[in-house]
Amino acid sequence: MQMASRQSAHRSRARSSVPTPDPLFGHGDLAASLVVIFPLLLAYQVAVLFGAPVNGADLVTRALYVLCGRSAAAYLLVHASLAIVFLLWMRRIGRQGALRIDVFAPLVLESAIYGLCLGTVISLLMHHALGMSLAQTLAHDTMVTSLGAGVHEELLFRCCGIALLTTIGLMLGLPRRPATAIAMVATALLFALAHHVGAYGEPMLLRAVVYRTLAGLAFAMIYWYRSLGHAVYAHVIYDLALAWM
Numbered sequence: 001m002q003m004a005s006r007q008s009a010h011r012s013r014a015r016s017s018v019p020t021p022d023p024l025f026g027h028g029d030l031a032a033s034l035v036v037i038f039p040l041l042l043a044y045q046v047a048v049l050f051g052a053p054v055n056g057a058d059l060v061t062r063a064l065y066v067l068c069g070r071s072a073a074a075y076l077l078v079h080a081s082l083a084i085v086f087l088l089w090m091r092r093i094g095r096q097g098a099l100r101i102d103v104f105a106p107l108v109l110e111s112a113i114y115g116l117c118l119g120t121v122i123s124l125l126m127h128h129a130l131g132m133s134l135a136q137t138l139a140h141d142t143m144v145t146s147l148g149a150g151v152h153e154e155l156l157f158r159c160c161g162i163a164l165l166t167t168i169g170l171m172l173g174l175p176r177r178p179a180t181a182i183a184m185v186a187t188a189l190l191f192a193l194a195h196h197v198g199a200y201g202e203p204m205l206l207r208a209v210v211y212r213t214l215a216g217l218a219f220a221m222i223y224w225y226r227s228l229g230h231a232v233y234a235h236v237i238y239d240l241a242l243a244w245m
Helices: 002-017 031-050 059-066 072-093 101-129 141-171 176-194 206-225 227-242
Strands: none
Touching: 031 072, 031 141, 031 176, 031 227, 059 072, 101 227, 141 176, 141 206, 141 227, 176 206, 206 227
16 A cells, blocks of 8 residues: 555656646747757858848848848847856756757757658658649758748747737637647748748749648657757758758
8 A cells, every 4th residue: 555655646746757848839848949059050140141141031230230220240249148048047047058068969960850851741742642743842941041941930930920910819718729729820821921022032933832741740740749959950950951952
């Protein structure tokens, strides 16, 4: 009887140690994710200053450059200041461990598996289940643009988009899970359509929209069930793989 009681207490402690997913931001540690993606963001923000194209979802960089009076020195000074603030913030919240090699390397390795397999899995699904062929209809990004896409698109569509649409669904009286599922699908479709609007948008082809919608759903699930950091690095590696094809 005593043994059974101890086992029951052990199971209760084990259940209580499992992190409860945030209703708006999923299972991952959002603060730790922001720590691991900041180096990518900083590398992209500096690289665009030297002639690299700005990612389409990146409205912040363009606005910031204009606010700096289109001065490269002022722009770099702002980012140097942001880097210092980031280091202080990271220390304050105690998430510097997210950049330890034994934590960071497994995250990148897992994300690489997602990113390298994603294109093949979606292409096979489209071909065998939907009877659609991609036939190289997607534009290929540069290395720098891939960094920007991974960070800015995941922050915009997954982190902010899913949280916003889930909140709207909850306000409309939907249960949390259906609200989250609808938000994932809606942001995946918006993510796909965003590549076909504006002066630099691609031609509106059904197979390209379907492909990117499926990719958006995959990134949404990685984001929700793993973390924002996993989704960002998977997206970057996925785009780099497409660029080198």
